[in-house]
Amino acid sequence: MTCNEIDKLLKSYLEGETSLAEEKILRDFFSRGDLPDKYKPYADMFRGFGAMASVQLEDRHFEKKWSKKVKLHTRHGRSLSFFSQWYTITGVAATLLLAVVLFVPVKKLPVINLFSHKIEDTFDDPRQAYAETVRALLIISDKINAGTNQMKDLEKLDEGLEDAGKMLTFNKGLKDANKLSKFSENQVDHNNL
Amino acid sequence: MKTQVFKTLLLAMCCTPLLLSAQNNPMDKLFQKYAGKDCFTSVSISRDMFQLFAGINTDEADKDFKELQEMITQLDGLKILTYSQSDSCKGIDFYKELTAVYPMQKYTELMVVQEKDELVNFYILKEGTRIPELLMIARDPGETVVLSLTGNIDLNYISKLGKSMKIDGLDNLEKIEEEK
Numbered sequence: 001m002t003c004n005e006i007d008k009l010l011k012s013y014l015e016g017e018t019s020l021a022e023e024k025i026l027r028d029f030f031s032r033g034d035l036p037d038k039y040k041p042y043a044d045m046f047r048g049f050g051a052m053a054s055v056q057l058e059d060r061h062f063e064k065k066w067s068k069k070v071k072l073h074t075r076h077g078r079s080l081s082f083f084s085q086w087y088t089i090t091g092v093a094a095t096l097l098l099a100v101v102l103f104v105p106v107k108k109l110p111v112i113n114l115f116s117h118k119i120e121d122t123f124d125d126p127r128q129a130y131a132e133t134v135r136a137l138l139i140i141s142d143k144i145n146a147g148t149n150q151m152k153d154l155e156k157l158d159e160g161l162e163d164a165g166k167m168l169t170f171n172k173g174l175k176d177a178n179k180l181s182k183f184s185e186n187q188v189d190h191n192n193l
Numbered sequence: 194m195k196t197q198v199f200k201t202l203l204l205a206m207c208c209t210p211l212l213l214s215a216q217n218n219p220m221d222k223l224f225q226k227y228a229g230k231d232c233f234t235s236v237s238i239s240r241d242m243f244q245l246f247a248g249i250n251t252d253e254a255d256k257d258f259k260e261l262q263e264m265i266t267q268l269d270g271l272k273i274l275t276y277s278q279s280d281s282c283k284g285i286d287f288y289k290e291l292t293a294v295y296p297m298q299k300y301t302e303l304m305v306v307q308e309k310d311e312l313v314n315f316y317i318l319k320e321g322t323r324i325p326e327l328l329m330i331a332r333d334p335g336e337t338v339v340l341s342l343t344g345n346i347d348l349n350y351i352s353k354l355g356k357s358m359k360i361d362g363l364d365n366l367e368k369i370e371e372e373k
Contacts (some may be wrong), residue, residue, distance in 0.1 A: 130246050
């Protein structure tokens with residue numbers, strides 16, 4: 001076994017590319033007493049592996065017991081995740097419901113349509129519907145205007161009354177003028193005396 | 194399963210207000226009762242239809258028409274129910290029925306117009322400065338008409354409409370008819 005070969009094996013061992021047989025060669029080599037200095041740091045490691053291989057388990061069913069326990073554990077874990085899944089599902093459902101309630105107008109919810117009898121549109125053709133709408137609006141407008149026009153007549157009456165009021169003050173003025181003329185007559189009489 | 198019961202209860206509680214809000218408005222009630230019956234003519238135009246109007250395009254940019262379009266797309270619904278008296282349906286006092294169904298105390302009487310033997314009442318619902326509903330009830334000896342316009346109603350615009358649109362508006366309508 002040359003040093004070159006050992007170097008090569010060691011390198012591939014450290015990269016995890018050695019076969020079982022090659023590893024055995026390495027182990028045998030490092031278990032030797034007379035190692036060159038540069039291999040000493042590795043010697044402990046390989047000797048340790050050798051010692052571990054020789055350890056015998058006291059309980060022969062150890063592995064079985066262990067795997068049983070692992071299985072139990074995973075089953076327990078799965079049942080836990082089953083619950084957490086359930087929580088996730090209800091959580092998502094609740095969020096969706098909340099989103100629907102918050103963002104969809106109440107009247108558009110399908111549930112509501114079940115309870116309120118929907119009145120069908122009279123027209124399928126928007127143009128016809130448009131014509132009907134405009135007709136209705138014009139009727140409303142016409143009636144409202146008929147009402148407000150009568151109010152305008154009232155306004156005219158009001159204006160008339162105002163004019164009449166002016167006439168009244170004019171009348172009053174005339175009366176005053178009369179008094180004045182009487183006064184002047186008196187004065188003339190007085191002068192004549 | 195206590196939690197299950199609890200959840201169901203909670204859901205029911207959440208849904209109750211929704212169901213309560215599904216209560217019909219008076220016009221819907223009248224429609225359910227009378228639409229399609231003898232002597233009644235009904236017209237119902239929904240919000241969806243009004244939204245479709247927005248898609249109607251005229252070739253030239255007609256300002257009046259655009260205004261009208263804009264006003265109409267703000268509406269939620271138009272419902273007209275006309276009762277014409279005839280021999281086949283005597284004994285229905287539609288006006289009485291109407292006033293019984295409508296909660297009149299909620300409405301403000303806008304005006305009463307009497308022309309010859311026709312009496313027209315206008316009522317509005319008020320929400321602050323907004324008018325969500327205009328109700329017109331017109332009566333003459335042979336006919337009773339109830340018209341309910343819902344949405345965002347601009348009364349000024351409607352009253353202006355008759356003066357400005359009468360000719361232009363109908364012109365546009367004819368154009369629309371031709372486009373078909």
